[in-house]
Amino acid sequence: MDATPHILVIDDQRDIREPLGRYLEKQGLRVSLAAGAAEARELMRRQAIDLVILDVMMPGEDGLSLCRHLRESANMPVILLTAMAEDADRIVGLEVGADDYVVKPFNPRELLARVKAVLRRATSLPRSREAGADDRLAFDRWVFDLGRREVVGADGIALPLSAAEFRLLSAFVQRPRMVLSRDQLLDLTSGRDAQPFDRAIDNQISRLRKKLETDPKNPAIVKTVWGGGYVFAADVRPAP
């Protein structure tokens, strides 16, 4: 972390948001507060945020969809606040890929510890800090647009990706030339653990290849490592 980490607390309840903000500031963090998703987006457009603490139960735009957007478009670290532990497991694991969660009512010291833990893990990851997240990466004959969730071909025609395909391609594009096991890919895309004979990833790979590869029978972009997993074998370079 170059300076003091900047935390954004998003909670519609003032009596949670503000004391929590004061506590985190007292612990040496920079803090911004937002009462809703819209306000949060506006804030993030103007400021570099390192981590978001987000109450999932908010009126208006669902906290979950905001979380998903943050994770997918900007790879922003997120800690969820939730009322029930069972929900939290499901949410963190299956749906949105938050980095951690804390159940309300929470112990501030524990929340702080989790913030630090997540920041430590997150700082080794490259991250597009701008809320616009209009990063574009080029590989093979494609341009991958993280903000618009699509790949654009050489002819300029956009190829729409489904949510799972987007998450899979995101995971790959950020880790070119690394062999990723099925377990890792499942964790990166769905946050869940593999079942004994889980072939879900194989299928997603197959579908992604059908869309991206010139010759899906002889893949040149996503290659299979027999007994090991898959590799993104193409060069990845930033696109204007």
Next chain:
Amino acid sequence: MDATPHILVIDDQRDIREPLGRYLEKQGLRVSLAAGAAEARELMRRQAIDLVILDVMMPGEDGLSLCRHLRESANMPVILLTAMAEDADRIVGLEVGADDYVVKPFNPRELLARVKAVLRRATSLPRSREAGADDRLAFDRWVFDLGRREVVGADGIALPLSAAEFRLLSAFVQRPRMVLSRDQLLDLTSGRDAQPFDRAIDNQISRLRKKLETDPKNPAIVKTVWGGGYVFAADVRPAP
């Protein structure tokens, strides 16, 4: 993670350390054991360790300071074993930089799940720039692309390599003109020890020759050293 992950268990209590080691080995992991911090440091000097399981409550050098040292100096993944579930312990554990913790008495299956989760995340962090992974090396009439996992012939046509062939060729190309025994090759390619009459390498060599050599009966690239093993006999030079 070249092959099976190597776990180091550090606990002064033999009746925890040894059963746990056996359990993890039975689950397919390589395991080393240490009774204290000094022994652990010595072990790590000689072996490549992928993850440490550490009991925080040990006499002598404090487990926590060892943990901090591991995290800071080597960025080693660490799972703590702790006696008490109190918040304080968790916080200290997380602040000290452990990746996870398990409260004693623990369920071995849960510990295994956490080991796998931590390894998964540790090995799926995007690399900054791993040496060699992007290199292209030329030998004979071939160009070997480590990143794309293929060899390209003089005609520019890529020759697909299977996973085992790729690992074998990688081992050779990084050690040209060195005689490598079957044991060494097996360790380099599969990370396993040879069985009494293990001929797996012979076969892979044969298959690799069929793909690379002009005249597989008179190999010019991978030569046999009778009674010794094999040598990569071609010049290796960087390719643009």
Next chain:
DNA sequence: GCCCTTTTGCGACAGTCCGATACAATTTTC
């Protein structure tokens, strides 16, 4: 050179892993 032992080459085979299709379950959209 000849014979014997040791070592290596390689075709054949079986177990495991993977690709693709079909289909069922789930989620999203209208």
Next chain:
DNA sequence: GAAAATTGTATCGGACTGTCGCAAAAGGGC
């Protein structure tokens, strides 16, 4: 709430890899 799209599961055929076995080659003693 039904239709459509997306996503997970089952299954079959093909590819990869280790083991086996036998023939060929290399080395050593004579």
